[in-house]
Amino acid sequence: MPTERLQWQAPDGESLEIHRVAAAADAPRILLLHGLEGSWRSHYVAGVLDLVRARGWGADLLTFRGCGDLPNTARRFYHSGETSDLDFVLGWIVEEFPRAPVGIAGYSLGGNVLLKYLGERGDEVPRSVFAAAAVSVPYDLEAGARYLSAGFSRIYDRHFLKSLRRKALAKLERYPDLFERAPLERANTIFDFDNAVTAPVHGFNDAVDYYARSSSRHFLERIRVPTLLLSSHDDPFLPSSVLAEIESVASRNPWIETEFTERGGHVGFVDGRVPWRPRYYAEWRVINHLARAFDARGDRTVRIS
Numbered sequence: 001m002p003t004e005r006l007q008w009q010a011p012d013g014e015s016l017e018i019h020r021v022a023a024a025a026d027a028p029r030i031l032l033l034h035g036l037e038g039s040w041r042s043h044y045v046a047g048v049l050d051l052v053r054a055r056g057w058g059a060d061l062l063t064f065r066g067c068g069d070l071p072n073t074a075r076r077f078y079h080s081g082e083t084s085d086l087d088f089v090l091g092w093i094v095e096e097f098p099r100a101p102v103g104i105a106g107y108s109l110g111g112n113v114l115l116k117y118l119g120e121r122g123d124e125v126p127r128s129v130f131a132a133a134a135v136s137v138p139y140d141l142e143a144g145a146r147y148l149s150a151g152f153s154r155i156y157d158r159h160f161l162k163s164l165r166r167k168a169l170a171k172l173e174r175y176p177d178l179f180e181r182a183p184l185e186r187a188n189t190i191f192d193f194d195n196a197v198t199a200p201v202h203g204f205n206d207a208v209d210y211y212a213r214s215s216s217r218h219f220l221e222r223i224r225v226p227t228l229l230l231s232s233h234d235d236p237f238l239p240s241s242v243l244a245e246i247e248s249v250a251s252r253n254p255w256i257e258t259e260f261t262e263r264g265g266h267v268g269f270v271d272g273r274v275p276w277r278p279r280y281y282a283e284w285r286v287i288n289h290l291a292r293a294f295d296a297r298g299d300r301t302v303r304i305s
Helices: 043-055 084-096 109-124 141-148 151-174 181-186 190-201 207-214 240-250 281-295
Strands: 004-009 015-021 029-033 058-063 102-107 129-135 227-232 256-261
Touching (some): 015 043, 015 084, 029 043, 043 058, 129 281, 141 207, 151 190
Parallel strands (some): 129 227, 227 256
Antiparallel strands (some): 004 015, 015 058
């Protein structure tokens, strides 16, 4: 069953693309955030939405600006630390479905946005949000960007850079004064792109400043919603050493549960005994975590573990 595509106008006038799975007004709902250059076509989005439908839940996928069918016409892009669209969409959902318990799930960049938002809001997260889950998060954005630019991970770096450069050049045609063209054309890595485009467009001094102010690792201590962190030590987007730091920080916050596996890659976590019938563990684990929180939703002060 396909999703319904909705179009909501953000406070700055930009049209946001939402893909919805319909359900009863009081059924649990999932707000889903995709990764860098992802969309409703991403495999993990399809996996989560299939599990949501099977349970009779509802879901809304927030498509980050420029990643769907709608044009990104504003004088900005989406990025790893931009939480205003998440705040707006969540508020809309809570108002539209006041009796529905809500869970939020974010993958990769979307996971970083989610954790930063939860930390920024702390106790002020809407009371109907009962749990969250973040998969393959680049908790330290600078470490992740530098890791992507070396060795085998360079394959991913080049792939994303090609897509981001194309969008940035199109944006420059609309707004010639938005950033300088030459640094973008010289960019060879995601780090270079963030230095040339993401930082100046969004008010950061440079890529290092952007990474420092947007990395979700700085916001974990203030999370006050039962939150699952699922990552793998063989993630090609992040040095394994970062996960040791995250585990240490998370251990001091009873609202956070960590599961850091040895294998799983980046938003992969494929298992199963039959090769042509794989099971995507991350999607199952996310839904299971949220379901347990919904079952215990008489009091959000109860930690789910």
